[in-house]
């Protein structure tokens with residue numbers, strides 16, 4: 225294996241610590257601007273509150289309290305729900321009084337057993353879910369592409385033409401399609417000491433994608449991009465910046481397609497480690513980027529606000545196994561913040577509450 229570390233002139237005299245233990249405190253003296261609440265009300269397009277938050281007026285009121293603390297006005301629930309689950313949650317939201325305009329639901333699509341008659345059934349279910357209150361589709365999970373099989377036993381490709389009638393129905397019903405494809409590219413790479421996600425891969429066996437069991441990262445990206453190009457009338461929101469937040473020129477090519485949007489959930493470590501490039505990217509693609517958080521832990525949102533709103537240097541990230549580096553603020557202008565926080569989501573999602581935004 226090639227040695228990529230700078231060589232030391234001699235071996236350390238003390239035993240080196242493990243990466244689990246080495247947490248040096250920063251001696252950097254610099255101004256800090258903590259941002260507990262977003263500067264403008266935000267829409268979380270990638271909400272994953274557990275079902276218990278959506279059950280009743282009481283639990284919804286508690287959710288509202290948590291959202292108020294971070295200035296998220298609307299949570300879009302991307303829990304891949306359909307049928308009864310959509311009906312029950314939408315009814316609870318409508319009946320909740322104060323929360324009735326603060327939570328919206330995306331409908332899930334069941335991609336199992338695609339074969340003759342599948343599309344008609346899926347579209348009928350989608351229409352029923354929209355009638356019950358769903359405002360978009362998602363989150364389509366990474367299993368589409370990675371593991372789901374067709375009725376004939378073969379792997380369901382993301383660009384399988386059998387899915388096209390459903391994408392067309394989403395365009396007709398004006399539903400944005402929120403889709404997560406693959407995972408960080410390092411999950412396909414050898415788990416060695418050059419892998420940026422070594423610790424995460426060591427912690428979570430299910431995030432390893434050995435080539436004999438799974439399609440490659442590039443195969444999945446190719447299928448996704450074929451599907452996007454073949455369905456230009458459908459609005460897609462590519463979750464997690466398409467796993468290209470570490471390769472913004474590649475993401476730029478995707479966003480140059482007129483029907484593509486993207487979302488920033490769970491990739492803050494890549495935005496915050498390239499403050500100048502990320503700033504320029506967000507300004508250039510300000511009409512295409514939506515805020516979303518992914519796992520619902522209210523105490524983690526302020527890290528996003530701080531990266532987007534400040535020019536702070538070298539501060540901690542919230543999830544040590546994602547990244548071994550610190551974050552920097554990208555200081556977005558107010559006009560861009562408003563688009564990322566809520567305007568772009570409102571623009572592509574007619575079913576979101578459209579009134580009363582700044």
Ligand SMILES: [Zn+2]
Pocket residue numbers: 270272302363404518
């Ligand atoms: Zn998600």
